């Protein structure tokens with residue numbers, strides 16, 4: 001490898017490590033303690049999340065896939081011919097493939113942090129859709145990025161499925177929607193999946209499943225800190241907890257200390273009382289109207305939206321407003 005490139009890659013890597021170390025130390029020093037959910041997704045965490053999407057209790061993936069399949073031709077009708085589809089956090093392209101199969105799309109731009117996985121997926125997609133231009137961008141999709149120059153003249157459609165917007169704090173969600181509008185430009189469209197508010201009896205098991213996969217996903221954050229930052233978390237001394245905070249319309253995930261203990265990492269000590277928690281994730285749930293109001297305040301107007309038969313999940317088609 002070119003030495004300069006190798007140098008730049010290792011510098012980028014160091015930056016990621018430094019951000020992780022800084023965010024963990026700051027988060028554990030806060031009261032109440034917090035860790036950012038974006039750090040769930042190392043290789044093990046991404047694999048556990050894949051398993052979560054297949055759990056009987058985790059309805060969002062199944063429900064969204066059924067909307068995309070059932071409404072594929074209506075969705076395709078809203079996408080301008082020859083458009084570029086830009087997916088934020090593309091993963092395995094499973095949902096994009098439904099849209100790509102139904103609409104007349106000239107180019108697909110999957111944006112995802114994991115370069116290796118992204119490029120492997122892109123190679124398979126090119127075989128399955130030989131006429132589609134595929135331009136993968138390996139980047140943190142929450143940071144601003146520029147579209148490849150050849151695509152700038154095409155009509156742009158953003159794709160942000162999975163209700164990942166629900167993992168942003170409300171102000172950040174508005175900022176991110178505005179940023180997407182800036183990246184895609186005037187006349188852009190956006191297809192976005194949004195999870196709906198529902199009974200606590202359905203919501204909580206989706207985040208606290210009987211097989212314990214979500215618990216392992218949550219605890220893997222501590223394992224990652226041990227591995228990458230030399231922490232000494234005893235995983236058996238923390239319990240996964242999911243609760244619905246109705247007033248704030250969100251599922252909260254916590255890791256609760258089972259006993260008084262002190263954890264060491266990066267030369268610092270963090271004390272825990274029995275029952276003290278690290279708040280690891282919020283997953284906001286929306287009404288159709290509340291989401292549309294948020295989208296509107298970020299420069300998007302609602303064209304239409306679809307829900308599954310049980311009204312568990314929604315997919316919205318938005319257009320950039322003047």
Ligand code: AVI
Nearest residue numbers: 052162163164167207214283
């Ligand atoms: C990625 N995100 C939309 C998931 C969610 O439902 O909030 C993350 C997740 N956390 C626990 N289970 C799934």
